[in-house]
Amino acid sequence: MYMTYVSGQSSLIVDGKPLTAFSTDDFRPTWLVRVSDMQRVPGTDATEGYCTISYSWNYSGDLIQGENGEYECIDKGKHKLIFKTKENASFFDHEIHEVKFEQLIQQLCKDFDIDYIWYDKMCIDQNDKVAKHTEIEQMHQIYKSAAYSVAMIPEMSIPESVESVSWTSGIMNISRVINNEKFHEREVIEKCLVDICQSQWMKRLWTLEEAIMSNHIVFVGRNAHLWNAARIFFGAGFMLSVSMGQVRDLFELFINEAPSANLTLRHAHSRDTAKQHDRAYALANIFAGLVNIHVDYDIPVIVALSNFYSDLIEKDLSVLCFGKSQYTYNSTLQDAYELPSWTGIEGVHLRAQTTFIIKNGQEISDIIKVDRQEDEENTDDDNDSDKVEESIPAHRLLINNVNYITAHPQQFPLEQEKLSRFTNDGGLDFTHYINELTKDIIPHEKMARERIDKTIAPGRDCPITFLSLTEDCEECTILDLPFTWDENSSTRIYPVIRKIDDEQDNEVLGSEEEQEQEYSEEEQEYSEEEQEYPEEEQEYSEEEQEYPEEEQEYSEEEQEYPEEEQEYSEEEQEYPEEEQEYSEKEDEYSDEEEGEEREQVGDEEETESIQYNEFTYKSIGILFVRCRNYYMHYQSSLADFTDDIQNDSFVIV
DSSP states (O other), rough: OOEEEEEEEEEEEESSSSOOOOOOOOOSSSSETTTTTTTEGGGGGOTTTTTEEEGGGGGEEEEEEEESOEEEEEOOOOOOEEESTTTTTTTEEEEEEEEOOOHHHHHHHTTTTEEEEEEEHHSSSSSOHHHHHHHHHTTTHHHSSSEEEEETTTTOOTTTTHHHTHHHHHHHOHHHHHSSHHHHHHHHOOOHOOOOOOHHGGGGGHHHHHHHHHHEEEOOOOSEEEEESSSSSSHHHHTTSOOOOHHHHHHTTOOOOEEEEHHHHHHTTTTTSSTTHHHHHHHHTTTTTTTTOOOOOOSSHOOOHHHHHHHHTOOOOGGGGGEEEESSOOOOTTTTTTOOOGOOOEEEEESSEEEEEOTTOOHHHHHHEEEEOOGGGGGGGOHHHHHHHHOBOEEEEEEEEEEEEOOEEEEOOOOOOGGGGSSTTTTTTTEESSSTTOOOOOOGGGGGHHHHHHHTTTOOOOOOEEEEEESSSSOOOOOOOOOOSTTTSEEEEEEEEOOOHHHHHHHHHHHHHHEEEEEHHHHHHHHHHHHHHHHHHHHHHHHHTTHHHHHHHHHHHTOHHHHHHHHHHHHTTOOOOHHHHHHHHHHHHHHHHHHHHHHHHHHHHHHHOOOOOEEEEEEEEEEEOOOGGGGOOOOOOGGOOOSOOOOEEEEOO
């Protein structure tokens, strides 16, 4: 696909003024593009700073699939660069030139007074494997250190009659929004935001990383650009009349603090990449401060993904904060790979910046650990790609000595009413409720709209409990691992797991029994075949009896060489010292191997010292607990509401 860019286009400003391409950060990428002649130069040449381009790769030319299944982008020079011949010119008074992607970028940079620009197509040497991996591993730093990023949104456009819009006053003063002039401006802003949300840019995973890491962004469309200078897009959302479920996905990218794992994964699991390995490496760049980034396109995709999720959850437990989506959620990951349930790919993550409430003196490493031992059935060395794909770590989540309660979820009887209309739901659908934490049991079966408003109100000392589960179950386990999304919020969130039921185990056992039955039938067939050939065996036996003389001759030849054996024996006695040296070296290597084995055994003993529940479990969602007592109190626990607290260690797969 190709882009269209109108030079001298209209400027839309959201709470800020156009920025200059001046970087306060001293970091510079390895290479930059000098706009004046579009030549690649060392990054240190940009003494005053640089900007970056964020775009959907498939908009830079024609996509052609190669023999290896990967796509290549071929630029045939069909991008349209449009110049106005005069002020307020109609579309027919424009000059239209068909250009290549580099020429379009050059004109855009001149319009925005950008001297040095970074974008992957020219600044990453695709033929140098080492250089390419190095640049990918520092993508987060490249976008973070830029003055601002230019997001290319060719789907965005406004009516030709609109020259410029400043939305600042419209956000801050409601009374001024209702007049015709401001209402018209709001419609223009709304259309641009919807165009961005429906664009290819919002569907790619690398652009998610670029948006989160960028300090400021200007969205450049066909004939207009929208500045997000102050990064307070949340303010604009209050006045919009378009669907907040659609536009809020854009707002959430521009928060001033590092996003929590659950908020990032909510966006990431609905996006796609050209290369499947980049699902892991783009996310790793977002969490560069928490996980190690090691780019390797030779390992199986499932291994790269499993390693990333394991590294992430050991630093940020909010990976567990997911449930059933309230809206249509098109996951691009759920059906693609069989990842552990605790990654949340079977549901959708909570739309909120969450924080795990950890007890004083406790570390996350004290609570959870990921078992990365490889599956014993798949550890044989084999060059077959299929074998390598199967040889993946188990990645079981081990939760150590955690308090929990056992609960029996009950489905809400209200099919027509949406409870989310009365409380902040984080974009999740409330599917169940429980009574185990409620001393004054609320008659949920008799709930009506006028009652729900009073029931959910935070004025009660008795908690209100809602669950968002990805599947129905008769019994579940609620882990006393509290999360909050606001220090003053009355809501706490707890992960929910369930024991893997006997029916699933019986299905596995049934398949094993069928295999055993097949093997027994095959053995019986072989036994029958053996009985069919007794005559052939008898013939071989007679042939063996025909050659006793030859065996005797070989025996005599063996007796002829006793002297040679004696000579070898004497030579062996001449080198006892060398053997002793080799023996000492072997002892040294043996000691080193024993030391490594002791370290490995020590880690295994540490894990084995914890007595885990005999069953394995599956993550299925979260519990919302809303209570007045949580206001202004950071610490919280399920023990605040019940004495039926137990303690155990769990294995989640």
